[in-house]
Amino acid sequence: MSASNRPIYVTRPHLPPLKEFVDHLERIWASGVLTNRGPMHRQLEDELARHLGVGHVALFNNGMQALVTALQALELKGEVITTPYSFVATTHAIVWNDLVPVFVDVEPGGFNIDAGRIAAAITERTCAIMPVHCYGWPCDVERIAATAQRFGLKVIYDSAHAFGVRIGGRSVLEHGDLSVLSFHATKVFNTFEGGAIVCPNAEIKARIDRLKNFGIRDEDHIEAVGLNGKMNEVQAAFGLVQLRHIDAAIERRGTVCERYRELLAGTAGIELPRSDRSVQWNHAYFPVRVREPYPISRDALYERLHNNGIIARKYFYPLLSELPMYRNLPSAAPANLPNATRLAREVLCLPLYPELTEADVERIVGIIRVPERFP
Ligand SMILES: *Cc1c(COP(=O)(O)O)cnc(C)c1O
Numbered sequence: 001m002s003a004s005n006r007p008i009y010v011t012r013p014h015l016p017p018l019k020e021f022v023d024h025l026e027r028i029w030a031s032g033v034l035t036n037r038g039p040m041h042r043q044l045e046d047e048l049a050r051h052l053g054v055g056h057v058a059l060f061n062n063g064m065q066a067l068v069t070a071l072q073a074l075e076l077k078g079e080v081i082t083t084p085y086s087f088v089a090t091t092h093a094i095v096w097n098d099l100v101p102v103f104v105d106v107e108p109g110g111f112n113i114d115a116g117r118i119a120a121a122i123t124e125r126t127c128a129i130m131p132v133h134c135y136g137w138p139c140d141v142e143r144i145a146a147t148a149q150r151f152g153l154k155v156i157y158d159s160a161h162a163f164g165v166r167i168g169g170r171s172v173l174e175h176g177d178l179s180v181l182s183f184h185a186t187k188v189f190n191t192f193e194g195g196a197i198v199c200p201n202a203e204i205k206a207r208i209d210r211l212k213n214f215g216i217r218d219e220d221h222i223e224a225v226g227l228n229g230k231m232n233e234v235q236a237a238f239g240l241v242q243l244r245h246i247d248a249a250i251e252r253r254g255t256v257c258e259r260y261r262e263l264l265a266g267t268a269g270i271e272l273p274r275s276d277r278s279v280q281w282n283h284a285y286f287p288v289r290v291r292e293p294y295p296i297s298r299d300a301l302y303e304r305l306h307n308n309g310i311i312a313r314k315y316f317y318p319l320l321s322e323l324p325m326y327r328n329l330p331s332a333a334p335a336n337l338p339n340a341t342r343l344a345r346e347v348l349c350l351p352l353y354p355e356l357t358e359a360d361v362e363r364i365v366g367i368i369r370v371p372e373r374f375p
Pocket of ligand 1: 062063064065086087089090132158160161182183184193194195
């Protein structure tokens, strides 16, 4: 394949200079500490808390274990209100805690849970709300906090997409009782695999640190049925190196998004993600909605792009409420979720990563603007 028709994937991990990583590996070899809250792990927790502007960070080996542990740490029982429009880990984490997911529709024209519909889904069994800052775009955090306070509910944000996002200068990760990040290779900031829980105080962080280490309190006491969620030193070292380059990577993502906006503006039937200057966004994804009067369907456009080496993705389709293990829940009925159902059939995430070139963007946009011209 020539350079011009190599496949372009929806994302590509941002790799920092190898030399900097090797320097860190040499320090690991010298220390002989490979895991269990070693020096790299402690340093990354401190640097992330500072970089993100949050109180405390507890690192994990992946985002899923962090989500499961966040729910466990709050000792919940009953129903958890959540969104059907997310990655499958969101609902799975609820069910791993023997809790029952209750789906609430997304906002009309948006991607996040409709905060105005949460109250109507609350029953005497509701214990928590688990919204997702989908694509890194902040939820209506004020309204969700007001509803949670009125009904005495906990709020756990799945912030897997929201690394570094700020509203009015403050981190969006400070909202909710706990907020959970993913550092998977496909995310804005990665540690190969990894994740973290953002905690408001040292006490809850200490509890979470015990839960992610089998529930061990000390040599003589095991206090809970914890799992093994520890991040190792090599992952943490990669995170430290990555963190030095993350601002430049996010800025570059922003430039790619701007270019998409300029080139796709005015394409009938292609609805661009909104932009709002009060949100400091991380440019995690570039979702477009494909709808009338666009000449072909979302699925046909997806095929057309694939045929031409552009691996766009239908994030998030199918809805979580349509999966075989969740579709029999009463709240999963499509009639309960009209906005999400429509969104999942119209959305397409376009390739977006720091190294995506201007020529790549032009090639992708060329196909979207005149799909009839391509096989
Ligand atoms: C990636 C992702 C997760 C899971 O994170 P992993 O680190 O891959 O386990 C959870 N929720 C959402 C919304 C995600 O996109």
